[in-house]
Amino acid sequence: MxxxxxxxxxxxxxxxxxxxxxxxxxxxxxxxxxxxxxxxxxxxxxxxxxxxxxxxxxxxxxxxxxxxxxxxxxxxxxxxxxxxxxxxxxxxxxxxxxxxxxxxxxxxxxxxxxxxxxxxxxxxxxxxxxxxxxxxxxxxxxxxxxxxxxxxxxxxxxxxxxxxxxxxxxxxxxAIVGSGPAYFYYLLESMEKTAIIHGLNKSFTKQILKETYIGTAKMISNIEKNFNDLRKDVTSRGGTTEAAINCLKKNNFQKLIYNSIKDSIKKAKTLSSKKVR
Ligand SMILES: NC(=O)c1ccc[n+]([C@@H]2O[C@H](COP(=O)([O-])OP(=O)(O)OC[C@H]3O[C@@H](n4cnc5c(N)ncnc54)[C@H](OP(=O)(O)O)[C@@H]3O)[C@@H](O)[C@H]2O)c1
The missing domain is CATH 3.40.50.720 (NAD(P)-binding Rossmann-like Domain)
Structure with a gap:
């Protein structure tokens, strides 16, 4: 049937x-x-x-x-x-x-x-x-x-x-699954903006960021390592990636993410308590 x-x-x-x-x-x-x-x-x-x-x-x-x-x-x-x-x-x-x-x-x-x-x-x-x-x-x-x-x-x-x-x-x-894709898009959008400010062509930037993201997603799905180890694998001491990560740390990136998710949860709670009649 x-x-x-x-x-x-x-x-x-x-x-x-x-x-x-x-x-x-x-x-x-x-x-x-x-x-x-x-x-x-x-x-x-x-x-x-x-x-x-x-x-x-x-x-x-x-x-x-x-x-x-x-x-x-x-x-x-x-x-x-x-x-x-x-x-x-x-x-x-x-x-x-x-x-x-x-x-x-x-x-x-x-x-x-x-x-x-x-x-x-x-x-x-x-x-x-x-x-x-x-x-x-x-x-x-x-x-x-x-x-x-x-x-x-x-x-x-x-x-x-x-x-x-x-x-x-x-x-x-x-906050993490429903909204999750939006955070990744926003990260890509921010990287794209930066690259363009530095003079890279928009469509080329989009293409290389797409490939980088898809490649990274494949790494995550094929390798049993946790996220932290994967990040460390590509962050050599004293290198360029470390310089960028240090900047994120200095500016409390993790706290920012924590607060964003907290705000999203708070919003969900107000949606559930809204009067419907
Ligand atoms: N977007 C996401 O990524 C995402 C992720 C996870 C969960 N959600 C959930 O998925 C739900 C839908 O989100 P969405 O982004 O798809 O919303 P959306 O783009 O606004 O689409 C909802 C559609 O439903 C219509 N509608 C509203 N009340 C109706 C009714 N009584 N009968 C028939 N049609 C009605 C709306 O018309 P009007 O425009 O005239 O109001 C609108 O066209 C939300 O509850 C959201 O919490 C969304």
Missing amino acids: RYEVLIIGCGEIGISLINGWLNKSKEFYKKISRINILEKNLKRKNYLKKKYKKKVYFVEINKIKRFNKKFKYVFLSFKPRDLNFDLDFYKNLFDKNTIFYSVLAGKKLSEIKTFFPINKNIIRLMLNTPISVNKGTIIFYSLKKSISNNDFFLLNIIGKVYEIKKEKFFDLIT
Whole structure:
């Protein structure tokens, strides 16, 4: 039996999910009959229509009341602030067998459950945009006692999936996994800016930084050493790398990272405590 999947709110993460699934379409369509999108932003909806043509279907908001299909797999991938009781309007799309996957940063399982009272199958996720190239990191937390492999099929094909037993770590995981790619991009962006200031051509800089980053990522994935040792391997005493690392240390780089992650965690906590009614 094949089931349908529904994405509610199809922005960056929704698109990343679809891209990851379509990259493995043979595997995907063995279990899924079609991808549906419920998107309230018209501009985005038109963009998605053009981008995916006949590969996705749209649930029309004004037809929900008369909708007679119940979705088996539903991804909640709108912004956390949009978890509010307007969602009552969507009730007709679900039944008690629906499995919800929430990617909403900061939103606790207990809070999400209040919106879907008849559903026991709610999985809280944190993931990142590399799911679009099937290299995502996906962490889940669920109260469901027996989670079948089928419930994870949609995740397993887009990245590596890990379970955590304590929800209290979710905000930290959001800060390092969900936001993680942005930190790496920012580092690359800063290196690129520096190289350009020193006179290097922009596209050449981009190319060599890309190669450096991809090469480094390969080293990390192929070698069992920890990050600290890998860094030491390329930091010879009295050398040029050491001069740069010393500057980072003198300017409290690690403290800066610590504080950034602390701020991100703080933000997640305010998202979870925001009133929704
Ligand atoms: N971006 C990331 O890298 C990342 C990483 C990890 C987790 N997340 C989580 O993923 C979620 C989505 O993030 P995103 O960056 O993909 O957001 P996004 O780009 O803003 O996309 C969300 C889309 O959902 C639409 N929407 C909002 N409420 C809706 C509703 N009730 N029904 C249908 N559509 C609705 C929005 O429309 P409007 O524009 O009209 O509001 C928007 O087009 C967030 O909860 C975030 O915490 C994101």
